[in-house]
Amino acid sequence: MAPITAKSITGKRKRVSREELLRDQSSPERSSSEEQSDTEDIQAIFRRAFEAKFKPIDVEPVKKAPKIVPQEEEEEEESAWSGISDEEEDKVEVVEYVDTRRSEADRASKTEMKAFMSSKPPTAPKPAPPPSKSKPKSGDDDDDITETANLKNDMALQQLLRDSHLLSSNPSASSGTTLTGALRHKSTDLTLLSLGAKKSIHTQAKMPRSHRIGITEKARQREQKRRTEARENGIILERASGGDSGGKGRVMKKREKGVGGPGVGRMRGGTLNLSRRDLADINGPPDRKGKKKGKGRR
Amino acid sequence: MADETVQPLAKFTGHKYLVQRLVLATLTGRPIRISQIRSSNPTNPGLAPHEVSFLRLLEAITNGSTIEFSYTGTTLVYRPGLITGSAEGLGASGGVLRHEIPGTNARGISYYLIPLCMLAPFAKDKVNVIFHGNGVITSATPGVGDVSVDTVRTAILPLYQQFGIQNNIEIRILKRSSPGPGGKGGGGEVQLVFGHQVRLPKTLHWLNPGRVKRIRGVAYSTGVAGANNARMIESARGVLNKFVMDTYVFSDVSTAPLVPSQDKTKPGEKKRLGIGFGISLVAESSTGCLYSADVASPPNGGVPPEDIGKQCAYQLLEIISQGGCASKVAAPTMMTLMAMGSEDVGRLCLGRDVIGSEEMIQLGRDLNALGGSGWGLRDANTEEGEVVVSVVGRGVGNVGRKIA
Numbered sequence: 001m002a003p004i005t006a007k008s009i010t011g012k013r014k015r016v017s018r019e020e021l022l023r024d025q026s027s028p029e030r031s032s033s034e035e036q037s038d039t040e041d042i043q044a045i046f047r048r049a050f051e052a053k054f055k056p057i058d059v060e061p062v063k064k065a066p067k068i069v070p071q072e073e074e075e076e077e078e079s080a081w082s083g084i085s086d087e088e089e090d091k092v093e094v095v096e097y098v099d100t101r102r103s104e105a106d107r108a109s110k111t112e113m114k115a116f117m118s119s120k121p122p123t124a125p126k127p128a129p130p131p132s133k134s135k136p137k138s139g140d141d142d143d144d145i146t147e148t149a150n151l152k153n154d155m156a157l158q159q160l161l162r163d164s165h166l167l168s169s170n171p172s173a174s175s176g177t178t179l180t181g182a183l184r185h186k187s188t189d190l191t192l193l194s195l196g197a198k199k200s201i202h203t204q205a206k207m208p209r210s211h212r213i214g215i216t217e218k219a220r221q222r223e224q225k226r227r228t229e230a231r232e233n234g235i236i237l238e239r240a241s242g243g244d245s246g247g248k249g250r251v252m253k254k255r256e257k258g259v260g261g262p263g264v265g266r267m268r269g270g271t272l273n274l275s276r277r278d279l280a281d282i283n284g285p286p287d288r289k290g291k292k293k294g295k296g297r298r
Numbered sequence: 299m300a301d302e303t304v305q306p307l308a309k310f311t312g313h314k315y316l317v318q319r320l321v322l323a324t325l326t327g328r329p330i331r332i333s334q335i336r337s338s339n340p341t342n343p344g345l346a347p348h349e350v351s352f353l354r355l356l357e358a359i360t361n362g363s364t365i366e367f368s369y370t371g372t373t374l375v376y377r378p379g380l381i382t383g384s385a386e387g388l389g390a391s392g393g394v395l396r397h398e399i400p401g402t403n404a405r406g407i408s409y410y411l412i413p414l415c416m417l418a419p420f421a422k423d424k425v426n427v428i429f430h431g432n433g434v435i436t437s438a439t440p441g442v443g444d445v446s447v448d449t450v451r452t453a454i455l456p457l458y459q460q461f462g463i464q465n466n467i468e469i470r471i472l473k474r475s476s477p478g479p480g481g482k483g484g485g486g487e488v489q490l491v492f493g494h495q496v497r498l499p500k501t502l503h504w505l506n507p508g509r510v511k512r513i514r515g516v517a518y519s520t521g522v523a524g525a526n527n528a529r530m531i532e533s534a535r536g537v538l539n540k541f542v543m544d545t546y547v548f549s550d551v552s553t554a555p556l557v558p559s560q561d562k563t564k565p566g567e568k569k570r571l572g573i574g575f576g577i578s579l580v581a582e583s584s585t586g587c588l589y590s591a592d593v594a595s596p597p598n599g600g601v602p603p604e605d606i607g608k609q610c611a612y613q614l615l616e617i618i619s620q621g622g623c624a625s626k627v628a629a630p631t632m633m634t635l636m637a638m639g640s641e642d643v644g645r646l647c648l649g650r651d652v653i654g655s656e657e658m659i660q661l662g663r664d665l666n667a668l669g670g671s672g673w674g675l676r677d678a679n680t681e682e683g684e685v686v687v688s689v690v691g692r693g694v695g696n697v698g699r700k701i702a
Binding site for chain 2: 113122
């Protein structure tokens with residue numbers, strides 16, 4: 001359809017290249033008056049519709065349009081788009097773009113805010129403190145050397161004081177200030193413990209099972225003996241605690257179950273893992289057939 | 299007084315510059331007589347509530363000053379005493395002086411703070427005053443043109459550093475308030491601590507205004523939504539960010555203060571007073587000059603926060619364009635302190651519009667009338683056409699310090 005509204009006329013009209021204008025003139029003229037009245041009718045209808053809905057539009061700019069209409073009407077029918085014209089080039093539209101949104105990084109730092117919003121008159125924010133000097137000044141050189149030496153001696157003395165009980169327990173080793181052999185290991189162990197080591201380096205990590213059982217058994221016996229002796233003598237001891245109460249051999253720890261977790265096994269990554277023991281629990285003792293004990297499972 | 303034979307009364311007329319004259323009289327120790335205070339006003343002749351309140355404050359922080367009014371309050375004789383500050387036993391309790399400002403006051407708290415700060419360095423003891431009451435307006439006042447308390451803190455107090463007065467100075471804004479209905483009353487609370495007293499302020503030579511390197515500000519809203527702050531900040535930054543990237547405006551939102559309503563029929567009832575918002579901007583130059591602008595919403599409302607923010611930004615740009623090392627707000631403080639300095643020539647570069655303003659010229663005249671020396675003016679050879687003002691100090695300084 002040919003352009004109808006005033007807006008489209010003025011809008012598209014400028015997109016006319018010179019050649020097409022020439023071609024228009026060479027092409028046979030239609031009855032321009034008829035054409036014009038036709039378009040004016042349509043325009044009037046549309047304008048009425050528009051004005052009914054919105055405000056009345058200004059008539060002024062529309063008046064100019066019909067002058068060009070007859071020529072370009074045909075051209076518009078021939079080709080809807082007539083290419084980019086170079087007539088508009090002298091009119092440059094300037095768009096000022098101001099981004100009013102600010103990024104988060106645009107905000108002042110909290111320290112700066114505190115400095116500014118405090119009750120004191122704001123002072124200029126101090127620049128970041130310069131990196132501390134790694135090299136001591138040449139003037140204080142020998143001073144520093146004695147200082148470090150003093151510090152070293154101090155530490156040695158402290159360690160000696162800490163280890164003194166080792167020396168006293170073993171008088172043969174107290175020949176010199178430096179420890180040797182097992183004492184040295186003990187001293188190192190103490191130092192490590194004082195620095196925050198979790199357990200002593202002398203605790204044996206691995207040993208045969210029979211040994212371990214023997215150790216715990218011995219400890220249990222010793223404890224039991226102590227308790228019986230105390231009871232006989234009428235001495236009240238502390239309450240027996242935990243596993244090494246002497247009475248029971250093994251205390252079953254209650255399994256930590258989370259809310260919504262499985263009743264048996266371990267849920268991990270969407271998979272229920274059942275250990276051998278779990279399976280054994282589920283199946284029950286194999287030798288007694290048909291006598292399944294739930295073992296308190298719910 | 300005995301010294302009246304030596305020092306005759308300096309005579310002034312009119313209600314304008316009353317505070318300035320009182321401050322200069324106190325600093326120089328000259329008794330003054332001010333006549334024709336609103337004498338032609340048929341309805342409200344004499345002193346206004348804020349002037350009376352200032353006189354009370356002056357009486358509280360000085361010792362031995364006498365104030366005499368005429369019957370109608372149109373004439374005032376003031377004989378200054380020693381500035382004692384908030385010394386114990388002279389109206390102050392616990393080292394803090396509480397000054398109540400009545401609800402009829404229409405001036406911002408800066409009307410009291412700026413002159414009090416001028417007096418404080420010359421006090422005998424530290425000055426610690428809490429302003430309270432139904433008349434404390436911490437925001438800028440659109441009608442009468444007082445700056446906000448934030449501007450005093452961020453644009454005027456730092457100037458004292460140039461005079462070697464910098465320790466233990468604080469303005470605590472305990473409660474914020476905008477002007478109440480009709481621009482009168484507020485209900486805020488402000489504490490001024492000025493703990494650095496000097497014998498003589500340092501001689502100042504400040505000739506290079508430098509270039510603006512950072513802009514800071516405070517947007518405050520009392521009793522209205524904090525979004526108003528954000529809107530003011532947005533529009534102010536929209537204008538200023540093009541010029542100075544280092545622009546940050548901080549936001550302070552608080553409720554409007556609750557004050558007892560004056561309604562006789564409902565005793566004990568309280569109401570919110572002083573609703574509004576505003577923004578204070580301070581530009582700092584590379585040499586430490588401070589230019590400030592202040593805009594607040596009118597008490598009747600009806601101005602969107604965007605307009606306030608934009609207006610403040612434009613005002614700041616205008617004040618920066620006036621040039622010089624001190625803006626119109628700060629120049630009286632600086633010139634007064636320079637005039638009170640040691641007997642030495644101090645120099646200050648000021649913009650033409652600043653030194654040519656009515657207030658500055660009147661300040662020069664008043665100083666002259668109270669025994670100060672004249673100012674020397676010469677053109678600074680800058681393209682902005684600024685003026686270098688040379689001031690000779692009085693060399694008297696802090697009398698209380700000298701004796702003590």
